[in-house]
């Protein structure tokens with residue numbers, strides 16, 4: 001089994017690196033190998049919305065930068081982790097810059113799934129998804145948006161199992177560990 | 190003094206986008222009411238500090254912010270989030286005067302069903318709350334590609350020429366008429382300093398054609414595009430398969 005963590009924190013964040021460390025240690029203990037990508041360190045240009053990853057170079061973004069590498073690592077992992085400050089209820093800009101560039105992982109063709117339009121799968125196997133959102137303090141509205149967003153993403157990205165976790169900036173290490181353990185258990189790690 | 194509006198156009202596809210075409214039509218209706226509009230193409234604006242400062246100045250002075258954005262993977266694209274971060278940071282530093290400002294949003298989705306936009310609109314609402322903007326509501330546009338090429342009045346003129354029993358009356362003409370009417374009512378409310386009533390926006394909550402028909406239409410469209418590029422047999426490639 002393998003994992004990849006997409007860390008969408010800003011460069012001056014002091015709390016998220018600690019959470020990242022705890023997640024990596026949990027994986028290590030379970031003998032699951034993988035890596036973290038600190039997205040703000042990487043040159044990933046914004047998606048151009050051109051759909052060339054669907055029709056011109058199917059499955060591969062036409063922009064040749066680390067965005068391509070990230071998409072490849074995402075689909076080749078067994079567990080994909082999004083780690084992000086909850087931003088207006090959604091993902092941070094840094095995380096979203098990589099996620100937008102992963103459009104080529106799905107097929108351009110539509111299908112009706114659970115009575116809604118979604119895409120067809122491009123690959124036979126997609127990773128399980130763990131999404132860890134960070135908030136300064138509880139915010140029920142934003143937490144609800146965030147949890148629903150993950151559910152919607154899972155429908156569009158075909159993740160067989162998923163887990164959403166909200167961590168508060170004043171959670172102590174034991175609480176954070178418990179939350180991460182719970183999420184990893186939920187995705188079968 | 191005339192009211193002012195800042196139009197934030199958030200699609201990287203420029204004037205080929207639904208965000209541009211629908212947003213510009215909305216803007217033209219505000220201009221008819223003598224509201225002064227400043228437009229910012231966000232993908233270009235955020236590349237230059239000078240343009241960012243002009244945009245902030247415009248937001249500082251305006252009464253209405255109109256944000257028109259694509260939907261990418263169930264929420265705002267990277268650039269729209271980045272834009273909200275820049276604006277929020279400026280508010281946080283108290284560089285923007287206290288004044289009543291409304292935020293109205295247009296969210297443009299590729300899927301047929303309007304409700305794929307619901308979360309994006311909730312996120313824009315949270316952005317408004319965080320920055321003490323008045324959330325005036327938003328338009329959830331499904332099958333937005335339909336509105337990307339022609340401005341709504343031109344589409345309506347073309348669609349009006351269809352015979353009455355043509356099936357496109359139901360799937361294109363009727364939805365475009367409803368959208369036009371909701372837009373006009375929204376502009377009326379916003380230009381008077383009011384939010385758009387929820388029951389008006391709810392008029393967009395319908396699905397204009399069977400899902401299967403849209404699925405088939407999409408397939409045809411992608412295959413045609415691929416045939417031109419000679420890639421039709423590659424569309425299901427799996428370049429990163431392990």
Ligand SMILES: Cc1cc2nc3c(=O)[nH]c(=O)nc-3n(C[C@H](O)[C@H](O)[C@H](O)COP(=O)(O)O)c2cc1C
Nearest residue numbers: 049200206207208259260261262263298299300333
């Ligand atoms: C990276 C990417 C992700 C997208 N994700 C979604 C989605 O989750 N749901 C949807 O309905 N459409 C999705 N679309 C389609 C766009 O919303 C659609 O093309 C829309 O017209 C874009 O607005 P624009 O024309 O203003 O650029 C996506 C497009 C791109 C490029």
